[in-house]
Each structure stands twice: as C-alpha cells, then as structure tokens.
Amino acid sequence: MKTIEEINQKIKDGNAVVVTAAEMTRIVRETGAKEAAKEVDVVTTGTFGAMCSSGAFLNFGHSDPPIKMAHTYINGVEAYSGLAAVDAYLGATQPHRDPKIGIKYGGAHLLEDLVRGKEVELVAEAYGTDCYPLQNIHTHFKLEDLNQAIMINPRNSYQNYAAATNSSEETLYTYLGTLLPKMGNVTYSSAGELSPLLNDPYFKTMGLGTRIFLCGAQGYILGEGTQHNTEVERENGVPVGSAGTLMLKGDLKKMDPEYLRGATMPEYGPTLYVGAGVPIPILNEEIAQHTGISDQDIGCRIMDYGVPRRSRPAILETNYHQLRSGSVEIDGTKIQTSPMSSYRKALQVAEELKNWIEKGEFFLTRPVELIPSHGQTVKPLQIKRPSILVKDLKTKAIITATAQDNLSDVARLMVDNNINHLPVIDKEGKLMGIVTSWDIAQAVAKEVQELTHIMTKKVIVAMEDEPVEVIARRIDKYEISGVPIVDRDNLVKGMITAEDLSRLVCSRDDKRGESL
C-alpha cells in the first residue's frame, strides 16, 4: 500500500518508478500483480484519437468602443457566443460558414492553427446596447493575444468503443472512417491496453482534479464525461463497448500541435485528434492488476454500420490483439483492419508523460471526487412527434344529406360516391345525425320514409382540433368505420374514416424508419 503523497515524494527525490501501460502489461505478466505493485509507482497511459466532443472557451478582451458579440466567426468558423460580451466557445466539429469550404476547414482545424501560433481573422456582429454600442468588428489575432483559451472537452477518452464494418452495397463515410461495401474493411478506434480508462476500469484513481497530459500540456480531469455509462457488459473486468468517458480541461496556450490536430472525416465532418494521457498511481495490488491488462484481454465487437439504426447488429466478437494484427477473419474471409486512432502517438503520449514524471516536472494529484463507477446509464433520445390535428388532414370533399331529402335520393348519393356514411345536417349546416348504407337498406325493407327516423342521432364525432391519434383510438373503441368532423359550432366539415387513418399511420412510420 502506497499513498499519493509518498509517490510524489519519490518523484521529488527522483526515484519514482514510472512505466507505460504497455510496459506494465509485461511486468504484471512476468512478476505478478503483487510484485508489480511493490515495484512500480506510476503507470502512464495514452491515447491519440479523433475526439469530436472537444473545443475551447476563448476570451477576446474588450474593444474600444466595446461590443457584446452575438455572432462570432474566426477564420469563417462560428464560435458560440451566447455568453458574456467577449466570450465564445469554439467547437471542434463546427464547419466553415462558407458551404464551399464547409467541413474541409472547421473548428478543429482552427484550433490547430491557433496552437501553431497562426494569425486568424475575427469577425463579430452584435445588436448594440447602451453599454456595448459597437455592432461590428473585423480584426485579426493570435492565440497569445487572447486573455484565456481554455480547452474544455465534454466527452473524451471513451473507455472502449465498438469496431465497424459495412455489409451494405455502398461505401459508407462515418465517424469511424470510410467503410468499404460488402465488409471490405473493419475500422476500430481504441488504443487498447494503453487507453486510460481501460487501465482503471472501475475508476479507483481518477476523478475531478486528477492532473493529466492533454495535448502536450498539463491538464485536468473535470469529472465523468457526457454519456458516461457504468452499467455495461464486461469481460476480464473491462467493458466490451463504449462505457466510461472523461471531461477534460487544459490550457490551449500551452499545447503542442504534435498532440492536437485538426482533421476531417471524409464526408462526415471536422474532428479534433486529441492526445491525452492519465497517470495511474499504483496504490495497491488491485490497481496494479488492472493496469496489467493486455490487448488480448480487451474484447471488442465489430458492428455492422450497414444497418442505419441506433442498435446495430454485432458481426463478430474479437479483441485488440487481433484487430491490431492488421486483419480479422469474418466467415472465412480475411478482412483488413484500420485503427483510426494512432497507436504510435498514443505511445508517444505515454512516454512523454513518463518522461515528465521522471524529470520531476509533473506531480500526481488526489482527486476531489472519483468518477462514478456505478448507477450511470445513457438514455436514448425519444423523438416526440408533434401531433397531427384533424383539421390538418386532407379529407374528401364533404357530401351530406338534409333532413328533408328523399330516401332513394340519399341511397343513390351514397352509391354514386361510393361511401358508407352520410352526415345529416339541418338548414344551417349543423350536424343532426348520421345514416349508413345499412340504415338505408333497413329503411327500404321496413318502408320507412323519413331520414330523421332512421339516422343515428347520438353521433360520435371528431372535433377539428383533436389529434388524429385520439380519433383513431375512438374509432377503434366504438368499432365504427368513420366519424364526421365538426367545428366548435357543430357545423359539419368533413368525414374521417378508419381507412384515412391507417394510410396516415403507415406513411408516418415509413418516414420514421429513414430518419433515425
């Protein structure tokens, strides 16, 4: 058993034993977790992958006269400025405002340009207030000119992530890269045994305040990231799919373009390659055991992105050792794999972090609050569709009978128009009742002449402003085939039939299938 304070003392004294997660895998395999826990003080992890959920808060400082920026464009990329006067959040995936440039140059590319020290163009628009009279700004700046440029990434370092293939007939362009048709390739994204959250799968050491490596600078973990999920399937103690995530913070001004790159996933959008590494203090045998995980022990499912739904079918269960070998076998066919995240850079991150600690430039911190390790799930978004109202429907031109009409005329009217229901109205057009072809047949048989005698007077109706779902249920409940539509004054506006409704429901369901 060790404490963080003891480890920090060793770092200060220059005799802390620091190894990368890849080296630790070997050490635990060779000496066992117990020995490894005694020997090793810190394990450094690393990852370098496309992390869309990244961005930075920028503060431009006040101009003279001052402006309260409402829309802010930097090199043509909009930064969200619904904040205080001269603050903005620049998101990595924001495309260029000019559709001709679009995803070729987005927030991620701009972040890289800023870190490279390039001068960028700032255009801001405002509505003007008494205290912020200026309405337009057009100027240039560099990263060093900003007061603050704080990277805050709401969701980085996925614990694990499914691999992708594509069974369809067409090439797909996804956030996991280009997927060739007919399972022409497989792409995956995790750094496997080097990945931070796979080395601390139950979050025993990480949390708010953990100091980390972020894009070449010292940064911090702010807590769990968005979509953090703890209730997941595990194999060998680690999740087999996406699970935990981290929210990270760092100072953009201190970052190194070597570990931060703007990129564009073809036909998908801009994304930021982020290099992140978390040091894991080896406080006890259990933590040592966890950091000993190897690519072979980390499971990964290959999902079929040819199925465009949230839940995609799994094609194959494999592991990172197999994926990293360059190919997998699916149904007897060898299929090449692409990593998507750079293992070389991930190693570089882990090595660099190790180097910092060995040189006594980087000390460990005790988190104020650990990342939650249970009770967190990810809820899907339910698409709540706005209801269609009865008055929005296109119904057939209305045919009605009046109380005085002759029975045989009414019968002909129904036959000619191929309808089974006929609302009966008074002189003002208000609904009195309804007759069906069955009523007419009965009337003829019984030689009744008056329409008002045979019509049903207690009519089930649809009000114009009721949702169609409600009417469908009503029609169902009374086992009738249609109802007249009336307005608030009981004036007849049309007919709605079970057939109209079923057509409507079908067409809506089709649309839903496409848009998910």
Added chain:
Amino acid sequence: MKAWLNFSPEIVNKAVISNLMKNFDVSFNIMNANITPKGGKMLIEISGEEAQEGINYLENQGVHLTPVKRVVKKDNDKCVDCGACLSLCPVEAITIDEEWKVELDDQKCIGCGFCTSSCPTKAIKLAD
C-alpha cells in the same frame, strides 16, 4: 507501363487477353480486375519487346486504355499514423511498421486514390 483497361460489354466475352499473350512477346501482370458481363475495368502492368504492339492490338480490339502515371506521396509531417488508410488500399501498398508508423510504398501503389480521399489530415496527395 501500368494502365487501366476498360472493357465495353461487347468485348467482355472475346478472348483478347489470351490472344495478346499468345501472339505478342509481352509479359503481362493483372493487378486488379473488376469485370462483369456488363463490362468492367482491369489494372495491368505490361512490358516486354512487343509491349507497344500489344497495346495497339488491345486498342484495335476496342479495349480502351488509360495509362496510370499517378503515384501518391505522403507528407509525414501531416500524417498522424492513424491508420485510417491501411485497410482501404486494394494492393496493400500501405503498411504499418514495428514502431506503428504508417508507410506507403509508391512502387506498389496503383494510384487508385482511395487513401487520398479518406485521409482525415489530407496527408496523402496524388502526384503526377
């Protein structure tokens, strides 16, 4: 030379390739082929004494020939060794070495362009 042969539907069933091999002193290497009864494409490398005569023969038979001059160049400063391009190359010209560095062999490359359009950092460019 390396070239794409474009077969129209009418000549797919003719024995042009075997006649070429029989009647001309050429060595002929098929690097990639995608031919259906509706026509198709074949990537070949043709060399030997009578290479030019062989090419003329193919053109006379109605096979359209597009020479491949293009090769690709990878800018190693831009490349982040992500490996996205690895599984896209039809001729395995892109490999990853022991240090996990992505390497591109322009001798093997057939200039198909799959990798250039799919590289997230635009590190690979077609060069003439």
